[in-house]
Amino acid sequence: MAIRYASPLNRLVDVLMRLPGVGAKTAQRLAFYLLKASREEAMKLAEAIVEVKEKIRMCERCHNIAEEEQCVICQDPTRDGSMMCVVEEANDLLAIERTGTFKGQYHVLQGTLSPIDGRGPDQITAKELLERLRSGGVKEVILATNPNVEGEATALYLARLIAPLGLRVTRIALGLPVGGDLEYADEVTLGRALDGRREMG
Amino acid sequence: MGLKSSEAIVIGGHNLGEADRIVVLYTLSYGKVRAVAAGARRIRSRFGGSLELFSHGRLVYFERPTSDLHRLNEFALCEPFHGLRTSLELLTAASEVVELGGMAGVEGEGSAELFALILGALRRLNNGMELSLLLRTFEIRMLRTLGYLPEIDKCVRCRRSLPEGVQSFGLNEGGLLCPVCRGGAMETTTVSPAALGFLREALQGEIGSSHVTLIPEVREEVRYLLQTFLEFKLGRRIRSARFLAGIPGFSLDTLSSH
Structure with missing residues (x-):
């Protein structure tokens, strides 16, 4: 049974509850915090939300989130133009950026293929990817879609789409997490880790 | 009510919330079962890659009497059907x-x-x-x-x-x-x-x-x-x-x- 507060507060709780990972209790806590907070602090949050909706758009080259026509990565002249990493969502791009080991370009697909849900290539930015690759410069394409059925379907499709261009196409490795314990690894992951083993010494 | 166990095949699923997944299975004993696998999308989830589409294994789930969305406890993989993802x-x-x-x-x-x-x-x-x-x-x-x-x-x-x-x-x-x-x-x-x-x-x-x-x-x-x-x-x-x-x-x- 939902508790009813004064109606503006009620509305705030309702919208907060729609945020991911926020349930009734958390929404209530956040709403009461904002109620008690100074006017400036509350306005800062409100303005930040408005700003994000008004100023953030899609990079016209790689479909990452951007403030201008192109995102910071596409504008950066020090990035290696011969490598391109293809990811599903902008979140995945950020995850790869955090590793600090990849210095090339990105392409954000904005989705995945799924035979069972009927999601085809026209629902991802595959056409744009192909155009970018055709315009030259890229020597290697790294397919970094998620290691699940949808991600795998997407990678298989892209690999064949790109094949006629004669570029090097690679898929990110599947295997054990660092700091993990072999004993507790599931057989699928462990099997893939064995398949993807590499030379030492 | 309570824990149920059956041979099962993963026939579908979609993401739920931050890291959970709703998995749809066809079980030998209870027909179609929909169950929530808590934390299944985390890299170090105990389910690992076992709940991927087409997986065949032994399912243990907690049946919720008031809902048709149950709780997935365990899935012991028998056949992962890797080969099905090669093209x-x-x-x-x-x-x-x-x-x-x-x-x-x-x-x-x-x-x-x-x-x-x-x-x-x-x-x-x-x-x-x-x-x-x-x-x-x-x-x-x-x-x-x-x-x-x-x-x-x-x-x-x-x-x-x-x-x-x-x-x-x-x-x-x-x-x-x-x-x-x-x-x-x-x-x-x-x-x-x-x-x-x-x-x-x-x-x-x-x-x-x-x-x-x-x-x-x-x-x-x-x-x-x-x-x-x-x-x-x-x-x-x-x-x-x-x-x-x-x-x-x-x-x-x-x-x-x-």
């Missing part, structure tokens, strides 16, 4: 198998026949068999399991024998119609003698092992007839069956599975 064609064919399984399956009511049908088709795909022939066999067996096996020897309505030549198939009637009866039928599709010959052979025995080779037109006709009939009976479109049609360069007819 988009194979993945699409396997998707059709589990999608049709999900459309035909009923929650709370296990069918050993349907379970064996799904598992058998996945195994044959994994072992490398001609894709479109395998799917047609699967579709025919699915119709048989559901009790919708079409009548193709006599008119399904008046039981009279049929004239030679191109026949008319009534979707609602579930079989061929003679020239007199077809007048009143709402939805019909035509069947050529060649397609009918294939269907007769298929209905009689194991077409998985038969030597039938079909010319592309007949192959397409049989596919259309079987899928349209299944969609009509199950009341929903088979999404995976249409998936490759819109993608240039990919077709289920050009490749066998290995």
Whole structure:
């Protein structure tokens, strides 16, 4: 049974509850915090939300989130133009950026293929990817879609789409997490880790 | 109520919240089961890669009496069916198998026949068999399991024998119609003698092992007839069956599975 507060507060709780990972209790806590907070602090949050909706758009080259026509990565002249990493969502791009080991370009697909849900290539930015690759410069394409059925379907499709261009196409490795314990690894992951083993010494 | 356990195949799923996943399974004992796997999307989840589509294993779940969304406790993998993810064609064919399984399956009511049908088709795909022939066999067996096996020897309505030549198939009637009866039928599709010959052979025995080779037109006709009939009976479109049609360069007819 939902508790009813004064109606503006009620509305705030309702919208907060729609945020991911926020349930009734958390929404209530956040709403009461904002109620008690100074006017400036509350306005800062409100303005930040408005700003994000008004100023953030899609990079016209790689479909990452951007403030201008192109995102910071596409504008950066020090990035290696011969490598391109293809990811599903902008979140995945950020995850790869955090590793600090990849210095090339990105392409954000904005989705995945799924035979069972009927999601085809026209629902991802595959056409744009192909155009970018055709315009030259890229020597290697790294397919970094998620290691699940949808991600795998997407990678298989892209690999064949790109094949006629004669570029090097690679898929990110599947295997054990660092700091993990072999004993507790599931057989699928462990099997893939064995398949993807590499030379030492 | 309480913990239940059964052999199961993962036939679907979607993400829930931050890191959870709703997994749809077809179980041997309880039919279709939908269950929440808490934290399944985390890299170090205890489920690991075991809950991926097509996985066959032993399911333990906690049945919630008030909801049809249960809690997934454990899934011990028997067959991960890796091979099904090595080409988009194979993945699409396997998707059709589990999608049709999900459309035909009923929650709370296990069918050993349907379970064996799904598992058998996945195994044959994994072992490398001609894709479109395998799917047609699967579709025919699915119709048989559901009790919708079409009548193709006599008119399904008046039981009279049929004239030679191109026949008319009534979707609602579930079989061929003679020239007199077809007048009143709402939805019909035509069947050529060649397609009918294939269907007769298929209905009689194991077409998985038969030597039938079909010319592309007949192959397409049989596919259309079987899928349209299944969609009509199950009341929903088979999404995976249409998936490759819109993608240039990919077709289920050009490749066998290995």
